[in-house]
Amino acid sequence: MIRNQPHIVIIGGGVIGTSIAYHLALQNSRVTLIEQKDLAAGSSGACDGLVFMQSKKPGIHLSLAMKSLERFISLAEELPFDIEFRQTGGLVVIENNAEYKAMEKFASAQQEIGLDVRLLDTAQTLAREPLLSPHLAGATFSPLDARVNPIHLTLGLALAARKNHARIITHTRVLGIHTRNNRVTGIATTRGRFDADILVNAAGAMAGRVADMAGISMPIRPRRGQIAVTHADRPVLEHCLISAKYIAAKFDPALARDAGQGISMEQTENGNLLLGSTREFAGFDTANTLSGIKQIIRHTAGILPVLEQYQIIRTFAGLRPFTPDGLPLLGPVSSLSNFFMAAGHEGDGIALSPVTGLIMADLLLKGKTDICLDPFSPDRFTRNTAGTADV
Amino acid sequence: MIRPYYSIVILGSGIAGLAAAKSLSGKGLDILVIDENTHIGGQLLRGTTGYISLAAAMVSGFDPVKTRGVQLIRHLKNARDIHWLNRARVAGIFKDRQLLVHVDDMPGQPGRCIEIRAGKLILATGARERYLPFPGWTLPGVLSLGAAQILLKSHGTLPARNVLVAGSSPLMAAVASQLITGQGNIAGIVDENTLSDMRGFLPLAVHHWPKLLQGGAYIALLILNRVRHFRGFRVVEASGKEQFESAVIARHDRKGRIMPGTEIRVPAGALAIGHGFVPNIEPGIQAGCRAEYHRDLGGWIMAVNTTQDHTLFETSLKNIYAVGELTGIGGAHRSYIQGRLCGLSILAALEKYPRGRQHQRFRAAMASLKRENRCQNEYAFFLNRFSRVPDMAYDQIPDPTLICRCENITMGTIRKRIGQGFDTAAALKKAARCGMGRCQGRICGPVIFDVVSALTRAEPESVGFPTSRAPIGNLAIRSLLIPPDHTRNK
Amino acid sequence: MCKMPEQIGDSPGTSPRQQGQQVIIRVDGRNISAREGETVHAALTAAGIYRLRRLPDGSARGVFCGMGICYECLVTIDGVPFQRACMNRVRGQMEIQTRDNVCTGGDK
Numbered sequence: 001m002i003r004n005q006p007h008i009v010i011i012g013g014g015v016i017g018t019s020i021a022y023h024l025a026l027q028n029s030r031v032t033l034i035e036q037k038d039l040a041a042g043s044s045g046a047c048d049g050l051v052f053m054q055s056k057k058p059g060i061h062l063s064l065a066m067k068s069l070e071r072f073i074s075l076a077e078e079l080p081f082d083i084e085f086r087q088t089g090g091l092v093v094i095e096n097n098a099e100y101k102a103m104e105k106f107a108s109a110q111q112e113i114g115l116d117v118r119l120l121d122t123a124q125t126l127a128r129e130p131l132l133s134p135h136l137a138g139a140t141f142s143p144l145d146a147r148v149n150p151i152h153l154t155l156g157l158a159l160a161a162r163k164n165h166a167r168i169i170t171h172t173r174v175l176g177i178h179t180r181n182n183r184v185t186g187i188a189t190t191r192g193r194f195d196a197d198i199l200v201n202a203a204g205a206m207a208g209r210v211a212d213m214a215g216i217s218m219p220i221r222p223r224r225g226q227i228a229v230t231h232a233d234r235p236v237l238e239h240c241l242i243s244a245k246y247i248a249a250k251f252d253p254a255l256a257r258d259a260g261q262g263i264s265m266e267q268t269e270n271g272n273l274l275l276g277s278t279r280e281f282a283g284f285d286t287a288n289t290l291s292g293i294k295q296i297i298r299h300t301a302g303i304l305p306v307l308e309q310y311q312i313i314r315t316f317a318g319l320r321p322f323t324p325d326g327l328p329l330l331g332p333v334s335s336l337s338n339f340f341m342a343a344g345h346e347g348d349g350i351a352l353s354p355v356t357g358l359i360m361a362d363l364l365l366k367g368k369t370d371i372c373l374d375p376f377s378p379d380r381f382t383r384n385t386a387g388t389a390d391v
Numbered sequence: 392m393i394r395p396y397y398s399i400v401i402l403g404s405g406i407a408g409l410a411a412a413k414s415l416s417g418k419g420l421d422i423l424v425i426d427e428n429t430h431i432g433g434q435l436l437r438g439t440t441g442y443i444s445l446a447a448a449m450v451s452g453f454d455p456v457k458t459r460g461v462q463l464i465r466h467l468k469n470a471r472d473i474h475w476l477n478r479a480r481v482a483g484i485f486k487d488r489q490l491l492v493h494v495d496d497m498p499g500q501p502g503r504c505i506e507i508r509a510g511k512l513i514l515a516t517g518a519r520e521r522y523l524p525f526p527g528w529t530l531p532g533v534l535s536l537g538a539a540q541i542l543l544k545s546h547g548t549l550p551a552r553n554v555l556v557a558g559s560s561p562l563m564a565a566v567a568s569q570l571i572t573g574q575g576n577i578a579g580i581v582d583e584n585t586l587s588d589m590r591g592f593l594p595l596a597v598h599h600w601p602k603l604l605q606g607g608a609y610i611a612l613l614i615l616n617r618v619r620h621f622r623g624f625r626v627v628e629a630s631g632k633e634q635f636e637s638a639v640i641a642r643h644d645r646k647g648r649i650m651p652g653t654e655i656r657v658p659a660g661a662l663a664i665g666h667g668f669v670p671n672i673e674p675g676i677q678a679g680c681r682a683e684y685h686r687d688l689g690g691w692i693m694a695v696n697t698t699q700d701h702t703l704f705e706t707s708l709k710n711i712y713a714v715g716e717l718t719g720i721g722g723a724h725r726s727y728i729q730g731r732l733c734g735l736s737i738l739a740a741l742e743k744y745p746r747g748r749q750h751q752r753f754r755a756a757m758a759s760l761k762r763e764n765r766c767q768n769e770y771a772f773f774l775n776r777f778s779r780v781p782d783m784a785y786d787q788i789p790d791p792t793l794i795c796r797c798e799n800i801t802m803g804t805i806r807k808r809i810g811q812g813f814d815t816a817a818a819l820k821k822a823a824r825c826g827m828g829r830c831q832g833r834i835c836g837p838v839i840f841d842v843v844s845a846l847t848r849a850e851p852e853s854v855g856f857p858t859s860r861a862p863i864g865n866l867a868i869r870s871l872l873i874p875p876d877h878t879r880n881k
Numbered sequence: 882m883c884k885m886p887e888q889i890g891d892s893p894g895t896s897p898r899q900q901g902q903q904v905i906i907r908v909d910g911r912n913i914s915a916r917e918g919e920t921v922h923a924a925l926t927a928a929g930i931y932r933l934r935r936l937p938d939g940s941a942r943g944v945f946c947g948m949g950i951c952y953e954c955l956v957t958i959d960g961v962p963f964q965r966a967c968m969n970r971v972r973g974q975m976e977i978q979t980r981d982n983v984c985t986g987g988d989k
Contacts, residue, residue, distance in 0.1 A: 037817070038813075038817050038818040038821065039818065039821070040821055041817065045821055151821045151822075155813075155821065159811065170812075170818075171815075171853075230868070231829055231865065231963065232828070270798075270824070287679070288483075288860060288861055289485060289486070290483065290485045290489060290491055290506070290861075293483075293861065293871075294871060297868055297871050297872065298871075298872065301868055301872060307868050308868055308869045308872065309868075309869070309962065310867075310868050311865040311866060311867050311868065312862055312865065312866045312868060312871075313828070313831060313862075313865050314827075314831055314860055314862075315860050315861050315862070427949060429918075429970065434948075495968075500961065501961065519946065519948065519950055520946070529942060529945075529953075530941065530943075531931035531932040531933065531941050531943025531944075532931045532943060533945070534943075534944055534945055534946075534947060535945060535946045535947055535948075537946065537947055537948055538944055538945065538946055538947020538948065538967065539947070541920075541922075541947050541948065541967075542922070542923055542926060542947070545919075545920070545923070546916075546920065546923035548919075548923045548926050548927050549926075550926060551926075633931075633932050633941050634931040634932055634941065634943065635931075661931075796942075796945070796951065796953060797951075797952065799936065799938070828952075829952035830950060830951050830952050833950050833951070834945075834946065834950065834951045864949070864950075865952060865963075
């Protein structure tokens with residue numbers, strides 16, 4: 001650490017905040033991460049570990065994901081936790097013919113840009129994953145898709161950041177943001193003031209509230225995802241699974257009605273099946289609901305009938321940071337100097353966390369990135385630029 | 392037939408639940424009592440059928456609450472306004488007290504789920520045991536004192552011909568005397584406490600003389616049968632090839648540190664252990680009720696109102712009440728009083744109390760029960776201090792000891808993670824996976840809480856509030872897929 | 882010895898030990914006599930069977946809490962896996978399997 005380096009303060013001890021802290025610490029910068037509860041106490045500790053490539057829209061979203069995937073492979077070696085990164089391959093399961101038609105188009109668009117995606121009929125799908133329902137219309141398969149243990153990933157990033165001299169401070173709540181001459185100077189917390197030359201808002205679903213403290217409005221809304229966990233068992237599911245409903249809707253507006261009804265499934269390294277997930281706007285309420293649990297169980301058991309022999313041991317819910325265009329907010333905010341956003345990944349937070357840490361570190365230390373960040377500019381939504389003053 | 396709505400739903404048919412039902416019965420309410428067991432009466436009134444010795448009959452004769460419990464069951468069993476739903480368990484309490492209830496129809500079947508809404512919900516889910524882990528406590532044949540008691544009381548089955556009884560629990564004496572009654576052999580009683588630890592009871596003896604008599608009768612029975620009593624000893628290891636064969640016990644000092652050189656190996660066919668009790672607060676926590684920490688009442692308990700007459704024992708959530716061991720480990724008499732009081736308070740809130748002169752009697756009954764409740768708390772404090780293991784005992788747990796039995800997490804892993812800064816219950820769960828298995832931390836949770844408290848010396852609130860998510864207990868997916876059909880009940 | 886005057890704590894229609902009929906159940910293919918209505922735990926204990934399952938590392942587990950909380954005593958009953966021996970009641974002809982009963986979960 002060099003004294004005259006800028007002091008970078010990151011708000012949020014989730015997978016995004018810890019990844020930025022780690023990538024900054026790797027380059028010997030002065031970093032402090034502030035988390036109000038425990039590490040991974042929010043959405044990063046209450047989500048599945050899917051790292052899907054084929055669900056991303058060809059273009060900037062997909063190239064970001066591909067870069068992330070590359071970084072995952074090296075992170076698995078670097079981090080002091082077993083992050084259980086496994087490139088299992090992923091299936092996007094298709095439940096009816098309308099979806100099949102939409103996915104046909106989507107897959108060919110992906111194939112055109114060179115992504116390894118294959119459209120499978122029912123028999124081919126069952127050949128890959130024999131316990132799936134024979135009533136499925138098919139699936140798309142990509143060998144690139146992977147899974148990871150999101151909690152271990154977050155904790156591993158935090159421990160590695162700390163090893164590289166980043167300060168990780170938990171159980172400390174941010175109370176306000178200090179500014180002078182339209183420039184961030186520090187934050188007020190329950191453990192006193194922290195001076196900051198640069199402030200990074202990586203507060204996930206809470207990022208909107210943190211931005212509010214600086215008088216900036218950010219359109220990040222909490223979207224609840226409920227997940228059910230089965231007991232641990234021998235391997236029954238090789239691939240990671242999501243349903244085509246959600247993707248197909250993007251290509252065929254007639255299918256949009258069911259877009260929110262998609263499911264996800266994976267079997268963790270420990271043997272538990274994670275069954276998800278709802279997508280609900282319910283404020284900051286992380287309670288599980290009876291209807292949510294029943295919806296997940298009915299839908300997933302329809303796709304993987306062997307689930308009937310399983311038991312649910314736990315449910316949980318996390319708040320995904322939703323943005324109106326489905327893309328995260330990465331980069332500076334024009335209305336306040338030295339205030340950066342790194343939030344709003346919704347369901348892609350885990351998958352995009354390595355690349356987010358990588359490019360945010362580049363942006364903060366070098367002022368430029370390999371990937372053009374314009375589509376992710378937080379200013380794309382900013383309507384109001386309220387004046388800021390020293391608090 | 393089970394209806395989709397009851398004005399009162401009581402979870403647990405133990406003494407507290409029965410007492411609440413007694414207060415509420417006959418007042419034009421419809422009451423549903425849900426219990427996971429086949430029998431009504433909870434752990435205290437578990438089938439004491441059949442032949443038992445005169446000595447044991449005398450011992451239980453000293454227990455007036457038990458007698459009262461028997462009367463309650465006889466009185467309420469056929470009450471028209473009470474419906475009993477046994478072999479059923481509430482897997483979740485959702486918004487507006489919508490209950491997801493899992494019902495077992497047939498052994499070896501996944502059962503089915505029904506949904507019931509409760510006007511008012513009384514939690515009377517009692518307590519479970521607390522344990523101090525040691526290497527080998529996962530061996531088959533090492534079982535809880537409660538498990539041993541169920542075998543003996545409900546089934547007349549000995550856990551083994553020769554049983555070692557160990558821990559710091561008041562249940563030890565009860566299990567030992569039941570073993571004698573059942574003509575089993577006691578390899579010894581390994582008692583964390585010494586006789587001088589009992590002195591705390593003496594000032595309470597005036598108000599709690601039945602317990603004194605009961606305790607005296609137990610001790611006399613043990614002396615008569617020449618049971619070896621190792622006071623101030625602790626099990627430091629259980630060993631055996633495929634199942635428990637012998638235990639190494641050792642003396643500890645006042646602070647709870649094992650004294651080297653005092654080890655004795657005791658062979659036995661089974662080892663029954665327990666270190667006091669933990670309230671079963673999970674249903675309340677899952678529902679969203681607030682908990683508070685009270686070391687001398689058994690740790691995390693349900694926070695309830697104890698002052699306003701119209702909302703006695705109401706939790707932080709309106710229309711959800713908690714009584715008995717949930718408000719602090721304090722035994723059957725306290726549970727009875729709280730159940731009765733809670734029921735009367737609900738009657739007062741519903742304006743179903745008697746008018747005129749009778750009203751005075753109603754008020755007087757409530758006032759007297761409130762006095763008795765306070766008096767019972769003194770005994771509760773003694774009970775919990777008596778069964779509490781010293782903090783130092785957690786420092787003594789060797790690294791290879793399994794702490795989380797479900798996920799196979801050792802003390803060594805927990806120490807390492809605490810050292811890395813994962814020093815709250817929640818952080819430890821994420822970093823070490825402890826409490827993530829089938830039991831969802833209901834066995835290891837209290838242990839881990841005590842371990843973290845002992846190792847970090849942090850305040851209970853910083854170590855972490857208890858958490859619980861639906862389902863409470865594992866839930867067969869098939870049971871959720873069977874369409875709800877209320878008519879198939881009964 | 883004397884008989885207690887009251888039969889306490891049994892709900893209508895259930896059979897306590899003394900009334901339970903002697904039945905035969907099969908445990909890992911072996912015939913064992915048990916009483917209808919008693920818990921599988923009680924029946925297995927009376928037959929001297931303590932080990933009910935194994936972990937992938939080979940270690941053995943049996944009944945621990947005895948009251949449905951710890952899920953240590955999982956056995957297969959009539960082909961349905963993961964049933965708690967402490968909570969399930971014996972019926973005649975019941976088939977119980979403890980062999981090859983491997984459950985996962987392990988220290989990372």
